Amino acid sequence: MQIKFFCPKWGSDGITWDNFCAKVKAAGYDGIETPVPFDAGEKKDIAAAVTKHGLLLIVQYYQSFEKGFEAHKINFKKHLENLTGMRPLLIDSQTGKDYFSAGQNRELFEMAAAVTADSGVPIAHETHRNKALFAAHVTQALLTENPDVRITADFSHWCNVSESLLEQQQEAVDLAISRTIHIHARVGHAESAQVTDPRADEWQPEVAAHLLWWDAIIQQRLKNGARFTTITPEFGPAPYMPALPYTKMPVANQWDINVYMMELLRKRYAGKITGK
Template sequence: MKLQFYCPRWGAEDLPWSAFCKKVKQSGYDGIEAAVPEQVNERAEMTAALKANGLLFIGQYFQSFEKDFDAHQKNYLRYLHLLASAAPVKINAQTGKDYFSFEQNASLIQVAADFSEQTGIKICHETHRNKALFAAHVAHSYLQQLPNLSITADFSHWCSVAESLLEDQKEAMALACKRVEHLHARIGHAQGAQVIDPRLPLYQRALAQHLGWWDAVVSHYRKEGRRVLTVTPEFGPAPYMVQLPFTQMPIANQYEINVYMMQLLKNRYEA
């Protein structure tokens, strides 16, 4: 089994696509994870930069803003089609809302399943705050009732929601680790979805907890004979990244931390 690593566009939006993709390739990534630009010219720039640098692409949907469910579902499908136009390896979707009913969120998940059947593009649903799978115990119910549901595992969000390292959610975590289609490698803690820097001694317990969950994911992949696990190290910029007072300077280097996370996981799972 091998890991494929994807660099988030999030935090590097000020770079032209050509410069961003060149930097990503030089850093050792296999691809990028990003939304698809709605403007035709920028979309062409993105696809050209990906091709020029031999990079793969995972589409990212996060625009779940509409409170009205019918409008929400219509826009959800529109964005899935936009992402599909760039021929992604898969789509990571921040599906639904935490205040939609189970039936409404399940309906969106079914829309995604139908879309996958029509296009052949796998959609994985992110365990993200304020989305359908916003907490471990809530996601556990979805995973139990929807056997074909695959997730993008960003367990850092669940730590923040539960104000813990999920020590009392072992059953939910065990099931979640068996349903991972894509992994977001960010370290959360009891009071937030992102530690300042995973290399700091202060956060070694949180790092170890996340590595334990990822070990379970990798173990399941190997047991099932799956050949590739896609991973996006996804430490983000402000407001995820702490800023210094008044100057608003970031307290750590986002890009450097994500490269560190990539190397850490390469060494851990591919040695």
């Protein structure tokens, strides 16, 4: 099984797609993960840069801003269809809302499944605050009720929501691991979805907990005979990245941290289950 690493576009504003993809390639990533606008010109620029630099593409849906369910449902489908037009490896989808009912979120999962059936593009529903899969216990119920749903595992959000490292929710974590097809490798803690710097000694218990979850996902994917697994180190810029008061200077460098996480995980899994 191959493991492919993706660089988030998040935090790299003000750089052309060509320059961004060149930087990503030089850093050793296999691809990029990015939202995609409706603008045809920018979509063309993204596709050209990805092709030029020999990168893979994961696309994101996060624009769940509508309060009402019916308006949300219409725009959800519109965004997914826009994303499938890029012919990505998969779609990472921040599906639904934490205040939608289980039945409403199920409608969205079914809509996504229909888009996948029409396009052939897998959709991974992200475990994200404010979305359908915002907490471990809620996700456990939704995954049980929707057995075909596959997810992007970003357990940093669950740590924040539950103010824990999920020690009392192992059954929910195990079920989520069994449904994971994509990983967002960010380390969270009880009070935030992002530690200040995963290289710092004070965060090593949190790093260790996340590593064990990611190890279990990799082993599950291997057991299931998956050809590849995708990982996006997704530490974000401010305000995800804490900043100093008044100056608003970030306390660490987002790009450097994500490269560090990629190299850490590439080394951790090298020679065991990866291959060309």
